[in-house]
Amino acid sequence: MRYLLLTILLFLSSCPAPPKELPLASQLEKMMELSTLEWIYDELIYQSYNKKLLFVETRRKEALFSIRIAIRAGFQFDREKFLDYKKDTLLVYMPPPQILSIDAKEESIRQYFVRERRSALLYPEFQDWINLCAERVKKDALQKGILKECSKRGRKIIKSYLHSLGYQKIKLISQGAQK
Amino acid sequence: MKWLRLLLKIDKLIPLTAALLILIAAFFFLSFKNIFPNFSLVTRQEKGGFLSLLAEKREISRLTTLRYIRRSVFPHDFYDPQVDWELLLNRRKWQRPEKEMQLLSTKEQEHLKLWELCQKIGLDLEDDSCFLVISSEINIGLDLTSQNPKTKILDFKVRDFGSKDYPYPEVEITPEQWKKIIQFVKTPLLRQAEKAGILKKAKKSWKKWQNN
Numbered sequence: 001m002r003y004l005l006l007t008i009l010l011f012l013s014s015c016p017a018p019p020k021e022l023p024l025a026s027q028l029e030k031m032m033e034l035s036t037l038e039w040i041y042d043e044l045i046y047q048s049y050n051k052k053l054l055f056v057e058t059r060r061k062e063a064l065f066s067i068r069i070a071i072r073a074g075f076q077f078d079r080e081k082f083l084d085y086k087k088d089t090l091l092v093y094m095p096p097p098q099i100l101s102i103d104a105k106e107e108s109i110r111q112y113f114v115r116e117r118r119s120a121l122l123y124p125e126f127q128d129w130i131n132l133c134a135e136r137v138k139k140d141a142l143q144k145g146i147l148k149e150c151s152k153r154g155r156k157i158i159k160s161y162l163h164s165l166g167y168q169k170i171k172l173i174s175q176g177a178q179k
Numbered sequence: 180m181k182w183l184r185l186l187l188k189i190d191k192l193i194p195l196t197a198a199l200l201i202l203i204a205a206f207f208f209l210s211f212k213n214i215f216p217n218f219s220l221v222t223r224q225e226k227g228g229f230l231s232l233l234a235e236k237r238e239i240s241r242l243t244t245l246r247y248i249r250r251s252v253f254p255h256d257f258y259d260p261q262v263d264w265e266l267l268l269n270r271r272k273w274q275r276p277e278k279e280m281q282l283l284s285t286k287e288q289e290h291l292k293l294w295e296l297c298q299k300i301g302l303d304l305e306d307d308s309c310f311l312v313i314s315s316e317i318n319i320g321l322d323l324t325s326q327n328p329k330t331k332i333l334d335f336k337v338r339d340f341g342s343k344d345y346p347y348p349e350v351e352i353t354p355e356q357w358k359k360i361i362q363f364v365k366t367p368l369l370r371q372a373e374k375a376g377i378l379k380k381a382k383k384s385w386k387k388w389q390n391n
Contacts, residue, residue, distance in 0.1 A: 025249060025250040025251065026247065026248060026249040026250070026375070027247075027248045027249075028245060028246070028247055028248075028377070028380065029245070029246040029248065030244065030245055030384055031243060031244065031245070031246060032242070032243075032244060032388075033242070033243040033244075033320075034240075034241070034242050034243075035239050035240075035241040035242075035243065036238070036239060036240065037236070037237070037238060037239065038236075038237040038239050039233060039235070039236050039237070040233075040234050040235040040236075040237065041231055041232065041233055041234060042231075042232045042234045043229060043230070043231055043232075044229065044230040044231075045227075045228075045229055046226075046227060046228050046229075047225075047226070047227040048224075048225070048226045048227070049223070049224070049225050049226075050223070050224050051221065051222070051223050051224075052221070052222045052223075052224075053220060053221055054220055063353070063354065065354040065355070067354075068234075072239075074241075079388065101336075103336045104337075104339055106337055106357060106358050106361040106362075107358060107361060107362055107365075109354050109355060109357065109358040111353060111354050111355035111358075114353045114354075114355075120351040121351065121352065121353050121354075122349040122350065122351060122352075123311060123349060123350045123351075123352045123357065124339075124340045124341060124342050124345045124349070125342055125349065126354055126357075127339045127340055127341055127342070127345075128341050128342050129227065129229075130339055131339055131341050132229070133229050133231070134339075136229060136231060137231065140231060140233070141233075144233070153238060157240045157323060161240075161323055
């Protein structure tokens with residue numbers, strides 16, 4: 001009996017303990033992401049669906065609501081290969097600017113109406129509409145040159161930040177083509 | 180005997196008559212289809228439209244150094260499983276502001292808020308199979324516009340699932356109800372993240388990177 005208990009204790013002590021600080025369904029990502037521009041879009045979304053049986057409407061759902069969508073552009077730096085020092089010059093390896101996130105601001109939702117007849121709006125059904133909007137927003141922002149503006153501003157921010165830290169000679173080296 | 184013979188004759192005629200009727204119906208239906216090719220007994224129609232407006236352009240200088248992603252189950256992740264809902268509702272009913280002992284704690288008030296929200300939405304708190312999965316993201320880093328930038332929470336957002344990447348049961352809610360859910364979950368999720376020490380982790384990671 002004593003040996004059995006000892007074996008169980010030994011087995012338990014060898015088992016890796018679950019992480020204490022973070023809840024199970026969570027994740028931490030380390031990164032170096034510089035956001036320089038945020039464009040806000042106001043979207044008005046209308047969707048309707050109906051089903052008829054021999055000209056008689058049997059089901060209907062219809063909704064009109066607005067939501068704000070924020071699109072952020074910036075740079076995703078490689079944490080390891082971001083800075084280098086050569087002679088008396090600080091080298092900054094600038095990755096190409098990119099769209100960092102497209103975020104639908106749920107707290108800005110304004111629902112004008114929802115009509116349901118023997119049918120209901122489903123989660124995540126209306127998320128599909130929001131995702132479609134997000135795609136359109138991305139296309140529009142790219143057409144309006146968000147990445148170009150972002151690139152200019154990014155260089156300015158990095159230079160002034162590094163100057164404030166005391167670096168005098170800074171050289172920004174662009175990496176890759178714009179996406 | 181005559182009756183029996185007649186019945187036998189009718190019995191033989193029934194399948195023949197039925198086949199004839201089906202043929203006539205099919206003939207009429209097909210000829211109707213030829214005249215109105217788009218005709219169908221059941222019709223489904225979907226309409227939709229978006230109107231987009233670029234409302235604002237903001238210049239920001241944010242350096243994100245850490246991202247905390249969390250998947251939560253609403254409403255079950257947002258209340259104490261030991262809570263006695265009936266007792267709580269009774270306590271609220273009999274609550275008198277002048278009697279301090281009877282006042283509800285902040286936690287109890289939050290539980291009541293959740294109960295009211297679920298009532299409005301039509302989610303049954305006692306039914307475990309009634310749920311929504313929410314994926315949230317908290318970005319931590321530095322706001323470079325300030326003179327002395329310090330590590331802080333930069334933003335909180337909800338990652339939007341599409342119906343293709345949502346393998347859980349669909350729930351009947353409207354956009355307005357979805358907004359209320361997000362408004363409710365924001366505070367507890369931020370609190371949970373702070374409890375998990377994400378700010379400390381971000382500061383530590385930033386210092387380590389600066390020293391390198």
